[in-house]
Amino acid sequence: MVPTKKEGRAKDEEVIKKLEGLGQDMLEQIKAKSTPTFTTALRSKGNIIYDQGIGYIRLGDKTEERRFVNVGQARKFMQTVAIASKCKKFLNEDAHTSIRGLFYQLKFSLGENLDEELFSEQSESNPLVEDLEVALNVKREDLNLNTDRKGVVAGPLVLRDKFGGTEDEIDCTRQGRSGWMIPSDVDNGMEFKSVDADYVLVVEKDAMWQRLNEDKYWKKENCILITPKGQASRGCRRLIRKLASKKLPVYVFTDCDAWGWYIYWAIKTGSMNLAYLGQDIATPEARFVGVTMRDIKDYDFLAQLTIKAKEVDIKRAEEMLSYEWILHHKDWVEELKTVLKTKRKLEQDALQGPRLSFVGDYLKEKIAKKKFLA
């Protein structure tokens, strides 16, 4: 029952050392009578690259230097140092909190001079914490800062979860109707005990996941069934990345519309706002299993179950057709052009039209026949 926490602590010590190094560098700069500086990778658009060779979005080589003696940067500089100090404290205490908890710790120590909007859970890309992540080459999860968690998993995957002084074994085949909720951090204190699956199926909507879970799709197909519940959280993308690294094929099943395409491409290539995490969260190996407009050729009944494409779907399709990396994939180009031409779209739920269990047959067939888009 009592966890060894060996690996966990070793990782923590490493991060603490990095945080200390940051402070020591600044102290030395002060001793040498120069102004403290802080160097981090530039995260603005000009330094975000879709790297065709590796297949995901990453930061380029441009860096940015923050200087303490700069009127525009002094306050943020101080806040960044204060955050680094708090994170070191959290790591030493072996306790996690949210961005909001961090905000109140800072407010308690520093007083009123804090922009609370910067520390809302909604502001996904908190620039101050990102500065630290990038400068130290760690994820905020490694700094004991939890991010919003979302998504559920079921199937032949057993995890060892060391957390809060105990260790639990999570068997994702025994989680009933609910499945196991994907946490913020799937690295620290967390390991795969066994992964005995043939592939990973990622299903956009929770309702569809529940449908497949009820039919024990993951059991019949020996796969790991994940839903991000819409846009995938950092933890969910990281879990998918880790499973792909175990050589499991990853298939993604979304609506054929703006939102569905975005969810797929964010899992596959990462996203602009998380470009600095590219290699940790992107899964270029992922393939798109459906639904597609071309499915209508194979499954007649879908023709009557399309619905009107919204403004946002049309706009997104046009946008995607302007991306160089999409143009390399003829199947995607054809798909997007069909939506633009017909002004119709298709939801994954439509596969339940003739009978509720049809969706499982559809997936089985498409996966067996390898009918994927890139």
Place this chain on the structure above:
Amino acid sequence: MVPTKKEGRAKDEEVIKKLEGLGQDMLEQIKAKSTPTFTTALRSKGNIIYDQGIGYIRLGDKTEERRFVNVGQARKFMQTVAIASKCKKFLNEDAHTSIRGLFYQLKFSLGENLDEELFSEQSESNPLVEDLEVALNVKREDLNLNTDRKGVVAGPLVLRDKFGGTEDEIDCTRQGRSGWMIPSDVDNGMEFKSVDADYVLVVEKDAMWQRLNEDKYWKKENCILITPKGQASRGCRRLIRKLASKKLPVYVFTDCDAWGWYIYWAIKTGSMNLAYLGQDIATPEARFVGVTMRDIKDYDFLAQLTIKAKEVDIKRAEEMLSYEWILHHKDWVEELKTVLKTKRKLEQDALQGPRLSFVGDYLKEKIAKKKFLA
């Protein structure tokens, strides 16, 4: 391993009988050469009552009769009958789906004449399904229609979950960092194997729940720790109701602001749009443990951690002071007036200001001293 499903099936049979009864009544009306009618409780504002005696919001006695031979009602009438027929099919097949899945089944059978907006997961109060729920006195979960699930639980609670042909035992003390995700339906096929807790603590924010879970608050205090993750889902409210029926005290811990108050009162008294489910989901026994503006008297440091109340907080406080049932609670009136006077509010996260683990000490002390608002 193989479930008996005895109770589950018995419940299903009962609901199927009710659905058949609905159809048979209509057939008899047709045979008697009168027009089919369908009687349901009126769900508009004029028939929604806050019942002070029982402490929750319920429907009054007014009913509404829908007639097939009414130009304005014929289409909806037909759709309601079609939904009843589909739900009977789902129950016979022992398969669940979402409102969206139901939409596509209807679209497949009935063709284009369906208002898809009526069947979006976002339209919380789908009037057609509600008609059935009210007329048959069942919950949509009993009709095998899943609702949006949300919320997490940890603590000394063991559940038996019979679902999709297997049975799993869920021990909520062994769910690691994640906790157990609260499903849409906590009644059918689901039972408490054991509940060995002293009380239930409901925590508004997931981040705060994770903080308390990491500190094993539920273990130290022998309580069941729930987060609805904001506004409580139907399943979460139902679970709280069921635990309260086991004679466990229920304490709710939210922000001191518009959203927090709403979450508390919805758990306690139910809500207008779910008035027809009042007794199944309301927990009038619930007490409000914090955070409160008066906490500042006992915990000095909170004074510097208040933040500016928003427009919506001010408006909500004014609104609540116009409700008769709030005026009965002097402590609530005082609380709301303090917000209006100071134009400040307090978040539960502020309790992490001095140290991350302080929030547990705060809760322990307030619960021990029974410092609750009604």
